[in-house]
Amino acid sequence: MEKLKFIDLFAGIGxxxxxxxTQGVECVFSSEWDKNAQDTYEANFGERPYGDITQLAPxxxxxxxxxxxxxPCQAFSICGDQKGxxxxxxxxxxxxxxxLRVKKPYAFMLENVKNLRxxxxxxxxxxxxxxxxxLGYFVHHTVLNSLDFGVPQKxxxxxxxxxxxxxxxxxxxxxxxxAHLSDILEDDxxxxxxxxxxxxxxxxxxxxxxxxxxTPSIWHENKSGNISALEYSCxxxxxxxxxxxxxNGNRRPTPRELLRIQGFPESYKITVCYTQIxxxxxxxxxxxVIKAVAKEMLRSIREKQPSLSQxxxxxxxxxx
Numbered sequence: 001m002e003k004l005k006f007i008d009l010f011a012g013i014g015x016x017x018x019x020x021x022t023q024g025v026e027c028v029f030s031s032e033w034d035k036n037a038q039d040t041y042e043a044n045f046g047e048r049p050y051g052d053i054t055q056l057a058p059x060x061x062x063x064x065x066x067x068x069x070x071x072p073c074q075a076f077s078i079c080g081d082q083k084g085x086x087x088x089x090x091x092x093x094x095x096x097x098x099x100l101r102v103k104k105p106y107a108f109m110l111e112n113v114k115n116l117r118x119x120x121x122x123x124x125x126x127x128x129x130x131x132x133x134x135l136g137y138f139v140h141h142t143v144l145n146s147l148d149f150g151v152p153q154k155x156x157x158x159x160x161x162x163x164x165x166x167x168x169x170x171x172x173x174x175x176x177x178x179a180h181l182s183d184i185l186e187d188d189x190x191x192x193x194x195x196x197x198x199x200x201x202x203x204x205x206x207x208x209x210x211x212x213x214x215t216p217s218i219w220h221e222n223k224s225g226n227i228s229a230l231e232y233s234c235x236x237x238x239x240x241x242x243x244x245x246x247x248n249g250n251r252r253p254t255p256r257e258l259l260r261i262q263g264f265p266e267s268y269k270i271t272v273c274y275t276q277i278x279x280x281x282x283x284x285x286x287x288x289v290i291k292a293v294a295k296e297m298l299r300s301i302r303e304k305q306p307s308l309s310q311x312x313x314x315x316x317x318x319x320x
Contacts, residue, residue: 004301007031007061007105009069009096011049013040013280015262016068016111019290023298028062036276037283043271054095058102066297067108069096070285093128100135107163107301108132109293111285114143114156128160137162138307140169144293146286148174151263152181152218152232155286159293168305172292181216181231184260185247196251197243205249218253219246233261238282263287 008017008030017027030049032038042048050056071092100108117125132139139162146155149172161169197205205219205227213229220234221227221244228234233245236258247253253261255270255277263286270277 004065004298005063006066006068007064007099008049009053009067009099010071010092011037011041012070012284013037014045015264015285015287016070016109016290017045018264018287019285019292020066020068020294022291023294025066025294025298028064031056034280036272037280040269040272040277040280043269054092058099061099061103064103065106065301067096067100067103067105068110069108070111071096094131097131097135100132100137104164106165107297108137108161109290109297110160111290112158112160114158116158117141117143125158132160132162136164138164138166140171142171144171144289145174146263146289147178147232149263149286149288149292150175150177150179151261151286151288152179152184153235153261153286154230154232155235157285157289159289161293161297163300165304166307167300168303168307169300170296172296178232181218181233184257185216186254186257188251191251191254195254197246201243202250205246209249216248219249220244236261236278236282236284238279240278240282263289 004025005028006020006025008014008027011017011030011032012034014030017030021027027045030041030045030047031051031053032041032049033052038049038051096108096110116128129139129141139160141158141160143156144159146153146157159171161171163169205221208225209219209227209229214231217229217231218233219227219229229249233253237244242252245253247257255274256266258277258281259268259270262281262284265287272280
């Protein structure tokens, strides 16, 4: 089969692209408006993404088989104001819809926060699905947790997949075993002292954490000030404070550890400052999750087996 082509919208630092490229598909266009994310993307993929997608006519985008987009989630996140479509970031979904309408790719995959499904009592998500179905796509959706796909991070995300034919598709199942923090953490003795917190912060955290925590662990301070020491990271956040996550209550995770928490390869280049890489990874995806979804999507596209419901309909038709 001829190599399938995809586009990478709201590309961030290319986490979705990494997941799909493992399946032998080719990226023919990328778009990301943030300049620092563009720098990171260019350093790792050799191309600089197009800027503001709202300023590009959909007809000018190259033809492609699969549209991929991790469209901005702040408008729907429980950590934000949850303004949804009244937030300009929420309305960017309609730019995706217009590209799908004009370019008519065979398939798409969209990624967003778990809360997208429940935002505005489910009305927002219902609107999104209806718009996608009105374009002629057969839509599948679920919530996947990064913890189930080999990275030590509890990150639940809504995944929406669609095809122009009613073919059989199943979301990937959880992997057999979970990753351990010990597999991704660096040796404290080799880490720059700038990553270690002050004695004051350390003592404050130790007073607040519940006794009996495991080691190694990542300490998470929530909005109410409570401290949880867990054997995995909570979801990385773009706008969180510097001390939002601490390794064993003593230090901040390094850029390489943050990349590992999201499942990025060791070869991935770090070219921006710590503040930016934290933001970029908080906005990114867990690569193994996307890889697992990509594998199932490509299997469905190549095999094009009718869905179970379609098979049942054909059976009934033959019997009649």
